[in-house]
Amino acid sequence: MAVEAVALSSLPQAPRRLRRGLRRLRRRVRVLLAARLTCVALAAVAGIAVPAVVFLKLRGLWFPPLLPELVLAAAMVVGCVAALVWPLPDGLIAASADRRLGLRDRLGTALQLVRDPEQTGMEQAVVWDALGHVHVAQPGEAFPFRVTRAMKVAGALLLLLGTAQLLPIPALLLSPRGKEDRALLRREAARIEPVAKQLEEEAKRAGDVEAKQLAKKLQLMAKEFQRGQLDRKKALLKLEEADRQLEKAAQRLAPPPPKTAAQAADEMNRAAQRSLAAKAENLAAQAARSGDKQAEEKLRKLAEQARKTQDPAALKKLAQELAKRQAKSGAGRGLPVDFLPQFSMALSDQDWDKLSELMESLDDLPEDLSPEELARLEKDLRALAKALEKTDLSELSKCLGEACQACKGGNCKLSAAALAKAMAAYKKCAGRLKLAKACKACQSGYCMGIGPDDGSHKLIPGLSGAGLYTPRETKTDGSYTKLPGQFQPGGPMITTREQGAPDQSGNSQVPYYEVIGEYSKAAEEALSKEEVPAGYRGTVREYFQSLQAGTETEAKPKTER
Amino acid sequence: MSESAIPTQEEAARQAERFRRLVNDLKTEVGRVIVGMDAVVENTLIALLAGGHVLLEGVPGLGKTLLVRTLSDALDLKFARIQFTPDLMPADITGTNVLWELPTGEREFQFQPGPIFANVILADEINRATPKTQSALLEAMQEHSVTVAGVSRQLEEPFLVFATQNPIEMEGTYPLPEAQLDRFIFKIRVDFPSLSELHEIVNRTTGHLVPKAHQVASREEILSLGAVARQVAVAEHVQDFALRLVLATHPEGDQAADSVKRFVRYGASPRGAQALILAAKVRALMSDRFNVAVEDIKAAALPSLRHRLLPNFEGRAEGVNPDDLIREAVAAVEAGAVRDVPV
Numbered sequence: 063m064a065v066e067a068v069a070l071s072s073l074p075q076a077p078r079r080l081r082r083g084l085r086r087l088r089r090r091v092r093v094l095l096a097a098r099l100t101c102v103a104l105a106a107v108a109g110i111a112v113p114a115v116v117f118l119k120l121r122g123l124w125f126p127p128l129l130p131e132l133v134l135a136a137a138m139v140v141g142c143v144a145a146l147v148w149p150l151p152d153g154l155i156a157a158s159a160d161r162r163l164g165l166r167d168r169l170g171t172a173l174q175l176v177r178d179p180e181q182t183g184m185e186q187a188v189v190w191d192a193l194g195h196v197h198v199a200q201p202g203e204a205f206p207f208r209v210t211r212a213m214k215v216a217g218a219l220l221l222l223l224g225t226a227q228l229l230p231i232p233a234l235l236l237s238p239r240g241k242e243d244r245a246l247l248r249r250e251a252a253r254i255e256p257v258a259k260q261l262e263e264e265a266k267r268a269g270d271v272e273a274k275q276l277a278k279k280l281q282l283m284a285k286e287f288q289r290g291q292l293d294r295k296k297a298l299l300k301l302e303e304a305d306r307q308l309e310k311a312a313q314r315l316a317p318p319p320p321k322t323a324a325q326a327a328d329e330m331n332r333a334a335q336r337s338l339a340a341k342a343e344n345l346a347a348q349a350a351r352s353g354d355k356q357a358e359e360k361l362r363k364l365a366e367q368a369r370k371t372q373d374p375a376a377l378k379k380l381a382q383e384l385a386k387r388q389a390k391s392g393a394g395r396g397l398p399v400d401f402l403p404q405f406s407m408a409l410s411d412q413d414w415d416k417l418s419e420l421m422e423s424l425d426d427l428p429e430d431l432s433p434e435e436l437a438r439l440e441k442d443l444r445a446l447a448k449a450l451e452k453t454d455l456s457e458l459s460k461c462l463g464e465a466c467q468a469c470k471g472g473n474c475k476l477s478a479a480a481l482a483k484a485m486a487a488y489k490k491c492a493g494r495l496k497l498a499k500a501c502k503a504c505q506s507g508y509c510m511g512i513g514p515d516d517g518s519h520k521l522i523p524g525l526s527g528a529g530l531y532t533p534r535e536t537k538t539d540g541s542y543t544k545l546p547g548q549f550q551p552g553g554p555m556i557t558t559r560e561q562g563a564p565d566q567s568g569n570s571q572v573p574y575y576e577v578i579g580e581y582s583k584a585a586e587e588a589l590s591k592e593e594v595p596a597g598y599r600g601t602v603r604e605y606f607q608s609l610q611a612g613t614e615t616e617a618k619p620k621t622e623r
Numbered sequence: 624m625s626e627s628a629i630p631t632q633e634e635a636a637r638q639a640e641r642f643r644r645l646v647n648d649l650k651t652e653v654g655r656v657i658v659g660m661d662a663v664v665e666n667t668l669i670a671l672l673a674g675g676h677v678l679l680e681g682v683p684g685l686g687k688t689l690l691v692r693t694l695s696d697a698l699d700l701k702f703a704r705i706q707f708t709p710d711l712m713p714a715d716i717t718g719t720n721v722l723w724e725l726p727t728g729e730r731e732f733q734f735q736p737g738p739i740f741a742n743v744i745l746a747d748e749i750n751r752a753t754p755k756t757q758s759a760l761l762e763a764m765q766e767h768s769v770t771v772a773g774v775s776r777q778l779e780e781p782f783l784v785f786a787t788q789n790p791i792e793m794e795g796t797y798p799l800p801e802a803q804l805d806r807f808i809f810k811i812r813v814d815f816p817s818l819s820e821l822h823e824i825v826n827r828t829t830g831h832l833v834p835k836a837h838q839v840a841s842r843e844e845i846l847s848l849g850a851v852a853r854q855v856a857v858a859e860h861v862q863d864f865a866l867r868l869v870l871a872t873h874p875e876g877d878q879a880a881d882s883v884k885r886f887v888r889y890g891a892s893p894r895g896a897q898a899l900i901l902a903a904k905v906r907a908l909m910s911d912r913f914n915v916a917v918e919d920i921k922a923a924a925l926p927s928l929r930h931r932l933l934p935n936f937e938g939r940a941e942g943v944n945p946d947d948l949i950r951e952a953v954a955a956v957e958a959g960a961v962r963d964v965p966v
Contacts, residue, residue, distance in 0.1 A: 091964045091966055094966035095964070095965065095966050098965070098966055150964065153860075153962075154962055154963075154964060155964065157860070157962040157963070158962065158963045158964045160916075161961075161962075161963060162963075166907075166910070166912055166914070166916035166917075166918055166919075167858055167860075167861055167914060167915070167916040167917060168912065168914055168916075170858050170860060170861075171856055171857075171858035171861070171914035171915075172914075174858050174859055175856060175858075182628040182629055182630075182635075182854060183628065183629030183630050183631045183632050183633070183634045183635035183854075184628070184629050184632075184635040184851075184854040184855060184856060184913055185856050185913075186631065186632030186635065187632040187635040187636055187639070187913040188856045188913040188914045189632075190632055191912070191913055191914075205964070205966055
């Protein structure tokens with residue numbers, strides 16, 4: 063008997079000890095009950111959710127993505143709360159423990175007997191016997207954890223729910239529209255994957271963390287499209303978002319926009335302004351030293367005007383006046399005063415000959431310039447170099463930078479050598495740029511800036527699409543308007559000559575049958591010279607044949623008349 | 624608390640220990656003479672310690688008489704055997720007044736006690752005696768007293784009747800009335816021994832040494848231990864189980880099984896409930912417990928109730944076994960009484 067295991071001296075505490083023992087058992091029961099009720103609740107919810115999710119997915123109806131999970135979480139909470147409030151009186155715990163531990167109603171009987179204040183010896187013995195057993199009883203032994211049927215069902219249903227939510231609907235079950243959508247998304251995925259890869263590489267090169275994350279996001283999205291995990295609506299939303307982010311990333315990763323000719327000219331203008339003003343002040347100071355107040359006043363006025371005006375022509379005029387005064391005073395050797403404004407205008411007009419002339423004038427610079435004159439020269443050359451940075455003449459800019467360094471060092475010979483190098487660089491750039499103008503391919507619009515970068519501008523064979531055969535000139539009334547081109551680092555300068563027509567929209571100005579002959583001839587010439595890619599020759603031929611047929615029909619009534 | 628109650632739990636533990644020791648000694652001693660029949664011996668001891676009478680049913684030659692005699696030898700109780708025959712008269716059991724001549728020459732009636740004035744009575748083949756004779760035993764069994772010629776004489780405690788019945792020879796017998804059957808605490812079926820038991824029986828009884836039981840306890844000890852057994856605690860739900868079981872044997876009861884409703888005319892009386900509880904108490908103490916368990920009730924159900932179910936015509940015609948009815952009743956009550964947490 064377990065009576066001996068219990069201290070005999072604590073008889074009055076027997077009820078409390080018995081209840082404490084039962085409390086221990088009850089805690090264990092509550093935990094197991096919570097597990098069971100939670101599983102029951104989860105099974106019930108999942109049992110409803112699985113067919114609902116499948117139905118909604120098949121129908122393509124939207125539902126909040128985390129709604130099943132939220133309801134499941136609520137079910138779990140309900141299960142736990144139910145377990146907490148489930149009535150578990152001492153009598154029930156005692157009866158259950160008696161049954162499970164084989165105690166033969168010891169606990170149940172003791173629980174009833176402890177209520178009686180007057181107990182016989184036999185009743186006391188019952189209580190002590192029960193205490194001895196409850197003292198050694200292990201809650202886990204009395205109420206072991208078992209995987210109940212409810213748990214198995216809940217597990218299976220949750221698995222089913224997860225599968226229904228995560229996996230795409232099999233193609234067999236899709237409607238024709240659904241199949242189309244899935245095929246479309248797969249094609250999109252094939253398109254997105256290389257973009258993502260390219261973005262990843264560029265992000266790695268640029269060290270752009272955001273772009274890297276975007277690349278990963280795109281790859282994930284492509285996978286989702288491939289697996290059919292998204293419906294059309296979600297896919298479109300994601301694509302939209304991705305497009306926005308891609309645009310931002312492209313802007314960040316894109317090389318800085320090259321300077322346009324206008325920008326370079328503008329910069330040069332400002333530099334010219336500053337230079338002119340500085341030179342005028344210098345001459346005014348010299349005049350003041352020599353006591354020529356009139357000259358000083360005029361020069362200071364000149365300086366003021368140079369600072370205010372922004373018109374290149376006005377600047378040129380000012381520069382010429384200043385040059386006269388400089389020549390009169392016999393000061394200021396170095397770059398001609400109007401060098402920068404002239405350079406700016408020539409650049410703006412893309413007058414290569416003028417630019418060549420100006421560059422050649424650098425050769426005439428004296429080699430024995432004073433430190434002051436060298437400093438001024440350095441300033442002017444620096445302004446020129448800075449303006450030409452990141453343009454098509456960037457090589458020239460680099461050489462001018464070297465010349466600046468030489469001037470700063472006070473080494474005229476070195477600076478002269480650097481200027482000669484700059485001249486050579488200019489010739490190289492200009493030659494390349496001039497050739498672009500003379501390029502047949504460019505003129506006919508074939509290469510459109512996609513020719514090889516060796517100045518030849520021959521058509522790159524095998525290229526399709528761009529500038530296949532587009533009549534670039536139509537015989538219309540209207541003057542030629544030059545539009546400024548765009549400098550591209552390392553690339554040809556694209557010049558476009560568009561004929562400005564008074565009415566750009568609406569009907570054409572010339573009947574097509576008047577020009578079709580010329581165009582057909584040009585097309586045949588191109589076809590015979592194999593300037594059209596092989597795959598498109600048939601199309602081109604058919605096109606012009608159809609036009610010719612139309613021409614005969616239209617021309618006939620005129621002839622008959 | 625009554626005066627006879629055990630005052631302390633230490634005393635209760637001592638008494639319980641003494642009880643178990645005595646029971647084990649009795650079993651050992653009886654086992655020296657009786658081969659096998661463990662359940663019969665145990666039930667007999669339970670009935671003895673519960674202070675009830677036992678009806679032993681079995682074919683002749685199974686050792687029923689020997690069992691009773693061995694028990695009385697082991698307990699040093701006065702033993703009397705009454706062979707019931709159709710011509711047995713009540714006076715043959717209870718005794719009678721006999722005209723006696725005194726040495727002075729006067730005559731007077733003197734009471735000659737019958738064999739019933741013993742502690743252990745073996746009423747052999749009780750169903751062969753007439754109802755009148757059977758009823759003479761009835762008063763003694765219930766009241767533990769005998770009234771002869773208007774004079775009531777108390778029988779010495781313990782007073783235990785062990786009646787035997789032969790289930791084969793039913794021709795020319797007088798089935799025991801329900802009132803008398805109800806007074807037996809147990810009806811124990813004695814089954815035929817197995818081959819190994821037969822071997823043992825033959826070996827023991829045909830050798831030169833015939834085993835005999837020795838006394839292991841006195842009359843007073845038996846009485847005191849019976850009192851101890853009565854103090855075993857019964858929880859409310861256990862008692863409830865026992866009482867529901869008794870009610871389940873009644874065809875009109877809510878928890879009666881279908882077979883009970885179909886084959887039973889009348890179920891166990893409150894004496895059946897008393898028998899269940901008393902027997903369960905003794906069984907609990909024998910099992911090293913101070914409290915009665917539902918298992919004790921279930922174990923005592925068959926011997927306590929099998930003779931208290933009155934089958935109806937259909938039941939008799941179908942030859943329904945009361946044991947099966949009781950088992951169904953137990954199952955029905957147990958199904959309704961299971962208290963367990965839903966984990």
